[in-house]
Amino acid sequence: MELAGVHRVYFIGIGGIGMSALARYFVRSGKEVAGYDKVPTPLTRALESEGAYVHYADSVAEVPGAFKEAAGTLVVYTPAVPASHAELAFFRQEGFQVVKRSQLLGMISRETRCLAVAGTHGKTTTSCILAHLLKEAGLEVMAFLGGVSEDFGSNFLMEGTEFSVVEADEYDRSFLWLEPEVACVTSMDADHLDIYGDDATLKATFAEFARKVRPGGTLVVRNGLPLQGLTYGIDDDAQYTIRNLRTEEGAYRFDIHTPEHTYRSVRFAKPGRHNLLNGLAAFTMAVQVAPQPDRLVKALATFKGVERRFSYKLNTEQLIFIDDYAHHPTEIDAVCDAIREMHPGREILAVFQPHLFSRTRDFGAEFARSLSRFDAIWLLDIYPAREEPIEGIDSAWLLGQIRNPRKRLIEKSRLIPEITRENPQILLTIGAGDIGLEVNPIKDALSHAS
Structure with a gap:
């Protein structure tokens, strides 16, 4: 066509x-x-x-x-x-x-120098950082993003058509329509088992995606994944690695070591080691095509973020309200670690909306373990998205596996009055369903109450 x-x-x-x-x-x-x-x-x-x-x-x-x-x-x-x-x-x-x-995205990107980000976690943030870096480097780039970039105020950027930045979505094997010049795989954790059946099939399909890289192109891989490519990591033997990591004035400072150069005292403001890895992945991809790496380093410092990816909605001495898209146990762990690192000693009330009956069933024990880490955990009903209910699988079933004395089910209609009554030190809303539509009303209510 x-x-x-x-x-x-x-x-x-x-x-x-x-x-x-x-x-x-x-x-x-x-x-x-x-x-x-x-x-x-x-x-x-x-x-x-x-x-x-x-x-x-x-x-x-x-x-x-x-x-x-x-x-x-x-x-x-x-x-x-x-x-x-x-x-x-x-x-x-x-x-x-x-x-x-996905077929249409493949057709559009094929006419460009395509940079594609794949992985079960981190695609959206990495893609948004990458689009920001290429734009700040002065390249003619368009980007199709899976979230709203706070830098662009949109999920789409069009500053030219030479380069494209796309998310390579593994769901339904969509990413196999792409033929990128530079591709990245951030993670290959088990997910979408309703599509793949088992973890081995998922990983085999990621390997098939890796073979889609154009001749002469580059595959970037998080260190430790079973794929051959340029590796990136934190404090390890990766080809692109972060060292001398520290925090200063609410942001990270670190050095980036590459095979050719060391960039010192790089600044990056998004909390969490998972976001550091996303930033490093984007830098590693960008430096393959951008002629002035120093501009990329400066652009890392100015990246604002992505809506619903560790987004601070309120940040005061009395109350911190963070919203995040996390909908997989690994992502929930990463958010919890980031909050504990940035705000040690403060109690966290997490409100979680499970996403998909099949995912809740497949990772019930893992979800329970991750959610038990918060000081208090409230569960909304499962967001079904494309699925019909599965008998015996609901939020009450998941709640029964969580080991936390301050756990409960809650209806959306009761969220605001119950949160206000709880008066948490840190409030975290997490999930990939329509919980995002509750965020601004919650923020407004809490702002008014304070």
């Missing part, structure tokens, strides 16, 4: 973080853009303000007339959309060009 003949693009699930970035690309490229999603969100409202038409009922009658013409119309969907979706069925029956989001 050639994109040159496409005049209109219709997105089924346009409000998704990856889909909306692609929609923004086509709006910026002068195409007509429309789409469907279940409910209005800040992302869909932003798209509407930028010129896209969005509706919220699965009805062919709601599709604008021009988008019902197969000639010149491209239809994009995600694996989360069921085959029974009325609009998707219509477009397929009528012979439209219908592609998955």
